Amino acid sequence: MTTAFRKFNLTGKTALITGAAGLLGRQHAAALLESSASVVLTDINEGALASTREFLAGSADLHRIHTAVLDVSNPVSVASLSARLATESRRIDILVNNAAIDPKVTAGAGIVESSRLENFPIEQWNLQIAVGLTGAFLCSQVFGAAMAADGKGGVILSIASDLSVFSPDQRLYSKDGLPPELQPVKPITYSVIKAGLVGMTRYLATYWPERGVRANALSPGGVYTGQGDEFVTRLTSLIPLGRMAAKEEYRAAIQFLCSDASAYMNGQNIVMDGGRSAW
Numbered sequence: 001m002t003t004a005f006r007k008f009n010l011t012g013k014t015a016l017i018t019g020a021a022g023l024l025g026r027q028h029a030a031a032l033l034e035s036s037a038s039v040v041l042t043d044i045n046e047g048a049l050a051s052t053r054e055f056l057a058g059s060a061d062l063h064r065i066h067t068a069v070l071d072v073s074n075p076v077s078v079a080s081l082s083a084r085l086a087t088e089s090r091r092i093d094i095l096v097n098n099a100a101i102d103p104k105v106t107a108g109a110g111i112v113e114s115s116r117l118e119n120f121p122i123e124q125w126n127l128q129i130a131v132g133l134t135g136a137f138l139c140s141q142v143f144g145a146a147m148a149a150d151g152k153g154g155v156i157l158s159i160a161s162d163l164s165v166f167s168p169d170q171r172l173y174s175k176d177g178l179p180p181e182l183q184p185v186k187p188i189t190y191s192v193i194k195a196g197l198v199g200m201t202r203y204l205a206t207y208w209p210e211r212g213v214r215a216n217a218l219s220p221g222g223v224y225t226g227q228g229d230e231f232v233t234r235l236t237s238l239i240p241l242g243r244m245a246a247k248e249e250y251r252a253a254i255q256f257l258c259s260d261a262s263a264y265m266n267g268q269n270i271v272m273d274g275g276r277s278a279w
Contacts, residue, residue: 007261010037015258016085016092017041018072018139019099021048023225023247024159026055028096031251032258033060037094042070042081044099066090072099072135082142091150094258095143097136097158100193101128105173105184115187125189132193133200140204144213153212157257158201160219162273164194172234194219198269205267214266216257221273223247240275 015032019025020041029039033056041056043049049067056065068084071077085092103115103124114121140156147154168186175184197217204215222235224244236243253272256262271277 004261007263008035008255008259010035010094010255010259013093014038014040014090015094015096016139016143017096017098018070018135019043021045021052022098022100024220024223024250025098026052027247027251028098028159028254029056029065030059030248031254032094032096033064034251035255035259037258038064038066040066040068040085040090040092042068042072042099044069044071072139073130075138078138078142082146091152092143092146092154093152094155094157095139095147096254096258097139097156097197099135100132100159103128103187103190105186116181116185117188118181120187120189124187128187128189129193132189133196136197136200140200140215144204144208144215147213148208148211151211153208153214155258156201156204156213156215157254158197158215158217160197160201160217160269161190161194162219162221162271162277163191164198164217164219164269165271165277167191169238172231201269202267209266214263216262216265216267217269218250218253218257219269219271219273220250221245221271221276238276238279239273240278243274245272245274 010032015037017025017029017039020029021043029041032039041049041052046069049069053065053067068081070081136158144156168191170185173184173186201215201217222244224246232244250272253270
């Protein structure tokens with residue numbers, strides 16, 4: 001094993017992943033398990049957590065996989081988990097802020113009207129911000145402070161999006177025959193949250209550096225999950241590599257950003273979108 005390759009090894013490290021039962025959350029957990037870390041999988045959905053643990057058990061020892069129901073938007077829930085982990089002598093070395101509500105862009109009756117800016121419900125704004133941005137703040141506040149307190153440091157990685165650096169191209173979602181005011185759109189919350197995560201990352205990167213706490217963001221591009229042919233054709237025409245990402249393709253980036261392989265990287269937003277943002 002080369003010296004550079006050894007830096008990817010996370011033996012003895014524990015990573016807490018929020019939203020771990022989601023499509024990419026599972027992949028982030030798999031990546032860290034591949035690098036020999038232990039993981040604490042958290043999600044608000046207990047059943048989905050159990051399913052995720054089973055999914056991961058085939059490729060890793062069960063003693064390295066732990067689960068906890070967590071409402072990232074609730075300060076009491078976050079503090080309670082931190083206290084529980086402390087009683088178990090389980091130090092969090094890596095925090096992956098992944099929890100989010102990803103609103104699907106649909107042209108169904110009543111959905112389009114409420115997703116457009118003019119009619120976007122304040123209830124949805126509050127809910128999505130609470131999970132995607134406030135949740136990342138609360139977890140960074142609690143677990144980041146713990147990383148800094150004992151002087152051992154750690155890594156805070158927030159999962160943003162290529163939409164953190166440019167606006168959604170609403171033409172991707174347009175439907176023939178609908179007037180402009182009824183066209184489906186990607187809601188404003190997604191852009192605000194993802195850009196906010198990048199801003200928070202830069203703040204955190206300069207807050208505890210002398211305590212060894214680093215913060216970076218990963219901004220994935222579009223991931224293929226069986227979307228309709230028309231959408232895929234439109235999106236891939238905007239990507240220099242000519243395709244969407246497979247869900248497994250971000251694993252190596254996760255391993256890099258959470259390990260000593262990136263020890264001198266701090267405060268950066270790594271955009272991994274097949275080159276879309278280069279155009």
